[in-house]
Amino acid sequence: MARIKPQALLQQSKKKKGPSRISVNTVVLYSLIVVVMGFFLYATYRHWAHRSSFQEEDHLSVLKGDNVIADAKTSDVPRYAILNTSKGSITVELYKEGSPEVVDEFIDLCQRGHFKGMPFHHVIKNFVIQGGNTDRPGATEGWTLRGKHNSQLDTSVKHEAFMLGTSKEKRDKKSFELFITTAPIPDLNEKLIVFGRVIKGEDVVQEIEEVDTDEHYQPKSSIGIINVTLKQKV
Known part of the structure; x- marks a missing residue:
């Protein structure tokens, strides 16, 4: 038998251990x-x-659409009312945010002509003027004595003069009354729902306040609202 040389065995071993080709x-x-x-x-x-x-664009478009609708609805609501009286015009800013239901009722009544020809049936100097249904007593009945004592009145914002309000007493649409304060009133929030403020025509309010009245604080000469004009801007 032929003997294999060590060098040949080494070469055969390397060939067996080497990696196979891929x-x-x-x-x-x-x-x-x-x-x-x-x-x-x-x-x-x-x-x-x-x-x-x-999805993000769709969400933004929905939000934008909602905002446009909300802005449109807000812009359609009158923000101001001009009371044309027999003494001149009084411009009032309406507080929609603070008293939305009352403002909506007021606007609806204005559009129906409720305040056309409405008289101011109570005028209390340095206190308040009241317009509305003369057959109904109204909130000023309990204020007449207090109206004579204004030296120690609270002068915080909620009690300011030239505020527009209506009685908190239960009422129907026919008995909606208007009050315009002519001085700070301490118990204003107890008696009235404030839904606006005079921003122009304070001198007209003061002129109405100066009219002659009888012992029941009723004007001796007829004075009242001719009509009301609603505005979005003034």
Whole structure:
């Protein structure tokens, strides 16, 4: 038997332990798998990114649409009322935010002509003027004595002069009365629902306040509201 030389055995051992070659087909297959997976991940990312962007735009458009509708509704509501009286015009800013129900009722009555020809049937100097249904007593009945004592009145904002209000007493639309304060009133919030403020025509209010009245604080000569004009801007 022929003896194998050590050098030949070493070469045979190296050949057995060496790594086998990777075929071209395997390389192509794995490359194709990597490309497909990369394309799939990219497509998934694009899909969710596009969907998220679309949802955000849709949400913003809905919010914008709601704001436009809300702004339109707000802009349609008159913010001012001009009381045209026999002594001149009185411009009042309406407090929609503070007394929405009363302001809505007031606006509705103005549009129906409720205040057209309404007289001021009580005028208390340095206190209040009242217009409305003369057959109904009204809130000033209990104020006449207090109206003579104005030296120690609270002068906080809620008790200011030239505020527009109506009685808190239960009423129907026919008995809606108007009060314009001519001085600070301590118990204003107890008696009236304030829903506006005179911003122009304070001199007219003071002129009405100066008219002659009888012992029941009723004007001796007829004086009242000719009509009311509603405005969004003045």
